[in-house]
Amino acid sequence: MTAQIIDGKAFAATIRDKVAGHVARLKADHDIVPGLAVVLVGEDPASQVYVRSKGKQTVEVGMQSFEHKLDVNTSEANLLALVERLNGDPAVHGILVQLPLPKHLDEDLVINAIDPAKDVDGFHISNVGLLSTGQKSMVPCTPLGCLMMLRDFHGSLSGMDAVVIGRSNIVGKPMAQLLLGDSCTVTIAHSRTRDIADVVRRADIVVAAVGRPEMVPGDWIKPGATVIDVGINRIDAPEKGEGKTRLVGDVDFASASRVAGAITPVPGGVGPMTIACLLANTVTACCRANGLDEPEGLTA
Numbered sequence: 001m002t003a004q005i006i007d008g009k010a011f012a013a014t015i016r017d018k019v020a021g022h023v024a025r026l027k028a029d030h031d032i033v034p035g036l037a038v039v040l041v042g043e044d045p046a047s048q049v050y051v052r053s054k055g056k057q058t059v060e061v062g063m064q065s066f067e068h069k070l071d072v073n074t075s076e077a078n079l080l081a082l083v084e085r086l087n088g089d090p091a092v093h094g095i096l097v098q099l100p101l102p103k104h105l106d107e108d109l110v111i112n113a114i115d116p117a118k119d120v121d122g123f124h125i126s127n128v129g130l131l132s133t134g135q136k137s138m139v140p141c142t143p144l145g146c147l148m149m150l151r152d153f154h155g156s157l158s159g160m161d162a163v164v165i166g167r168s169n170i171v172g173k174p175m176a177q178l179l180l181g182d183s184c185t186v187t188i189a190h191s192r193t194r195d196i197a198d199v200v201r202r203a204d205i206v207v208a209a210v211g212r213p214e215m216v217p218g219d220w221i222k223p224g225a226t227v228i229d230v231g232i233n234r235i236d237a238p239e240k241g242e243g244k245t246r247l248v249g250d251v252d253f254a255s256a257s258r259v260a261g262a263i264t265p266v267p268g269g270v271g272p273m274t275i276a277c278l279l280a281n282t283v284t285a286c287c288r289a290n291g292l293d294e295p296e297g298l299t300a
C-alpha cells in the first residue's frame, strides 16, 4: 500500500482564503479590521522565521499585524507590562508570545497574563479548562490544524481509535481533548508507555508529537491508518553535502507511507496549518469581541 499524502500546504491555503473572505466582510459590513500582536523575545533563528511568516500572512489576509521584538535579556516585568498594554489595546484582538522564551522568563506566568479572550494560542489556563470541559474556547493552533485535516479527510471521526504520541501542553494534551470531542476513543502514549508499538498498532489515527526524529517506524502503524506527523526535527544530511541539514518528522516517512492509508509529510504537512489556524483564531477572537457570528469551519 502507498499512503495518500495529506497536503497541509495546500489545505492551509484554503483556510487562509476563508479567513481573507471573513476579514473582507468584517471590514465591509462593520468597518472592523482584526489585529494580531506577536511578541518575540530574543533572536532564536527558528522563532524569527516563524514570527516573520506570521506577520506576513497576517497582512496578506487583510488583518493588522503588530510585531514586538524584545531584547533577549528583557526582564519579566517588562514583558508583562507589554502584555498588559496589548490586553488593553482595542485594535489588538489576538496576542501571541512566541515560544520558547529565554530561560529566565516564566512561560506559564507570561501566558496566563494574556487576556484569555485574546489568547489566540489557546495556552491560557482558562482556555485549557474550557477545552477540556467541552466548552467554547480558543483552541491551540497546531492541534486545531491536525483536527481540520482529519475531519477533511475522514468526515466523521466518531468511534475511531486514536493514539496521540506525546503529552505536551501545547500539542499532545489538547489534541487528545479535540479527538475526544469528536467521539474518538483516545489513548495518550508517551516515553513511559509499555509496549508502545502494540498500543500504536491498534490505532486508526496516529498523531505523533514527541519531538524525536523518525521515532515511529512503519511497523508500528496499522495498515490503512491515518498518520499525522507533528514533529519538525532538523537533522544532519551529509548526503546533501558537508554541513547540510534536512527536516524530518517524528515518523519514519519512508516505511510508514508503505503501510498507512494516509500520512502528512514533513515539511508541508502540519506546520503550514499552524499559522493558518492562528489567523483563523484571530478572526474568531475578533468576532467574539464584537458580539458577531463566528466564522463557520474555522473553529473546533
Ligand SMILES: Nc1nc2c(c(=O)[nH]1)N[C@@H](CN(C=O)c1ccc(C(=O)N[C@@H](CCC(=O)O)C(=O)O)cc1)CN2
Pocket: 050, 096, 097, 098, 099, 100, 121, 141, 142, 232, 247, 266, 267, 268, 269, 270, 271, 272, 273, 274, 275
Ligand atoms: N506561541 C507559540 N509558539 C510556538 C508555536 C505556537 O503554535 N505558538 N509553535 C511552534 C513553532 N511554529 C509556530 O509558532 C511553527 C512551526 C513550524 C511551522 C512550519 O510551517 N513549518 C514548515 C517547515 C519550516 C522550515 O522549513 O523550517 C513545515 O512543517 O512545512 C510553522 C509554525 C513553536 N513555538
